[in-house]
Amino acid sequence: MAVNLEQYTQLVQTLKQKKVTLVAVSKTKPVEDIQALYDLGQRDFGENYVQELTEKQHVLPADIRWHFIGHLQSNKVKYIAPFVHLIHGVDSFKLLQEINKQAEKNKRSINCLLQIHIAQEETKFGMNEEELSNALQQLKTFELNHVEVIGLMGMATFSDDTNKVRNEFAYLKNLFNKYAEANKQHPFSTLSMGMSGDYNIAIEEGSNMVRIGSLLFGARNYSQ
Numbered sequence: 594m595a596v597n598l599e600q601y602t603q604l605v606q607t608l609k610q611k612k613v614t615l616v617a618v619s620k621t622k623p624v625e626d627i628q629a630l631y632d633l634g635q636r637d638f639g640e641n642y643v644q645e646l647t648e649k650q651h652v653l654p655a656d657i658r659w660h661f662i663g664h665l666q667s668n669k670v671k672y673i674a675p676f677v678h679l680i681h682g683v684d685s686f687k688l689l690q691e692i693n694k695q696a697e698k699n700k701r702s703i704n705c706l707l708q709i710h711i712a713q714e715e716t717k718f719g720m721n722e723e724e725l726s727n728a729l730q731q732l733k734t735f736e737l738n739h740v741e742v743i744g745l746m747g748m749a750t751f752s753d754d755t756n757k758v759r760n761e762f763a764y765l766k767n768l769f770n771k772y773a774e775a776n777k778q779h780p781f782s783t784l785s786m787g788m789s790g791d792y793n794i795a796i797e798e799g800s801n802m803v804r805i806g807s808l809l810f811g812a813r814n815y816s817q
């Protein structure tokens with residue numbers, strides 16, 4: 594097993610002091626690895642692919658809080674709507690409407706984060722400030738009673754340039770503060786930013802939820 598239990602224990606202590614929630618990102622990793630962290634008390638796990646998530650959810654303990662952190666296609670919302678705890682990557686109002694519809698079918702409300710594009714890379718999904726502002730405006734206009742937008746999520750540029758990374762996180766924190774009160778029922782509570790390589794910087798810049806995979810589970814091998 595490649596899970597680094599010592600690393601996990603250390604990380605949990607550090608994050609607890611800083612009141613930061615750890616989402617253990619288990620994509621491509623076997624259920625045994627997830628169970629190993631579960632046995633140490635971890636309950637929040639993140640996955641990127643709908644099919645992989647539903648398969649794992651089916652066989653693992655029911656009290657796991659599953660975070661969907663990948664790019665979610667509208668036609669796949671229905672598969673995770675019965676159980677998902679938090680959807681991090683919502684990047685359009687249209688997707689929010691679909692999540693609302695599927696949540697209603699399951700007689701529940703689903704927590705969501707709006708994903709903001711903060712990195713330089715073209716490939717990273719997310720809204721710009723104008724789209725964020727419009728989405729929050731639309732949330733006030735349309736009654737989506739089965740979704741709760743509780744904050745923002747973002748991914749920094751994958752770079753050794755720590756100044757660049759820090760500036761991107763600072764920009765997201767700034768948007769978070771600026772729009773926190775513009776949210777419909779209650780201010781934003783959750784700012785999901787920081788991964789294995791940059792979570793320290795993210796926390797310094799105001800993150801309260803980090804998504805960490807390879808540091809805990811080892812490097813991913815996509816060729817299998």
Ligand SMILES: *Cc1c(COP(=O)(O)O)cnc(C)c1O
Pocket residue numbers: 618620641662663748788789790804805806807808
């Ligand atoms: C894979 C992934 C992570 C975890 O990345 P690591 O570098 O392995 O910690 C975090 N967030 C998102 C959105 C991811 O896709």
